Amino acid sequence: MKHLAFFLVLILCFACRAEDLENKDNNRNDGDGPAESWDDDAQEANPRDIWTELSLLIHRVTVAEKLVWSLQEENSAQAIELAVAHEKLCALREGLAVNEGHVEELQVEQEEQKAAVEELQTSDRARKVAFSASLLTHGEGNSDSGQLVFRRVVTNVGNHYNPTTGAFTAPVRGVYYFRITGHVVHSDSFTRLGIFKNGQLLVTSGDRHGSSDLEDSASNGVAAQLEAGDVVSVRLGGVVWDDQYHRTTFTGFLLFSS
The missing domain is CATH 1.10.287 (Helix Hairpins)
Incomplete structure (x- = not known):
């Protein structure tokens, strides 16, 4: 202007x-x-x-x-x-x-989902429990009294049976089924097998050599409620036989968790 x-x-x-x-x-x-x-x-x-x-x-x-x-x-x-x-x-x-903000939320959610998946996988692995083992890995012969160690592992899903100690440790709380079978032969003695939970006897199976019965097998089983960490093992009184046919065995598996 x-x-x-x-x-x-x-x-x-x-x-x-x-x-x-x-x-x-x-x-x-x-x-x-x-x-x-x-x-x-x-x-x-x-x-x-x-x-x-x-x-x-x-x-x-x-x-x-x-x-x-x-x-x-x-x-x-x-x-x-x-x-x-x-x-x-x-x-x-x-x-x-x-x-x-959404990215941070998604990252947190992803971490939570990852942790949940890992937890489910761990829980699923813990619920898949089964084992079966026989007494000797090779050869034949009678075993003496005491806690038996079943060294030839046939199945050990979850690796909760220890072939070094002969003990099974429950991974989760639940109902498990265990079974033992022992064979008697080439001995004038008897056999008595017992399944023990934390040192307490659950069931027993036994047999005695006779003049008319030169060899025989004894077996028994039990369904037991276990807590996580409980230990199940087999003890022997007398003698028990095993050979390449794997006649003496210890088996267990989880029926259901509770």
Whole structure:
């Protein structure tokens, strides 16, 4: 606006100057005034040149005004675009924060699901329990009294039977089934097999050699409620025979957890 006012004042000055020169030119034509003033006025600018320059200035002012208005409109449009972009940026930041929160929640949920799967797998493995073993890994012969160690493992799902000690350790609380079978031969003695839980007798099976019964087998089984960590083993009184046919065995498995 200051530039526009300046140009308007300049235009007014040029207009006044042009009018004065035109009046002087008229006076010369009428013969008024001293003769020497003609030479002085001749040195003054031609009114037509002034009007031409004035027209050029007006044109330049008009072009400048149009340019100013165009720049103002562009600035307004850019301001609106900048405001819209700022709003979008804020929305993107909020969305990013929400997504990051969701990612953290999903990570926590994934870890929980992973832990649950591992727990289920562990629980499933613990519920798959079964073993069966015979007394000797090779050869034949009678075993003496004491805790029997069934060294030839046929099946040991879960590895809860220990072929070094002859003991089974319950992995979970539940009802288990155990069975023992002993063979008597080549001996004048007897055999008595017992299944023990934590040192307490559960069941017994036995037989005695007779003159009319040179060899025989004895067997018994029991379903027992065990707690996790309970130990089941077999003890022998007398002697028991085993050979390559694996006649003397110890078997157990989980019926169901409880």
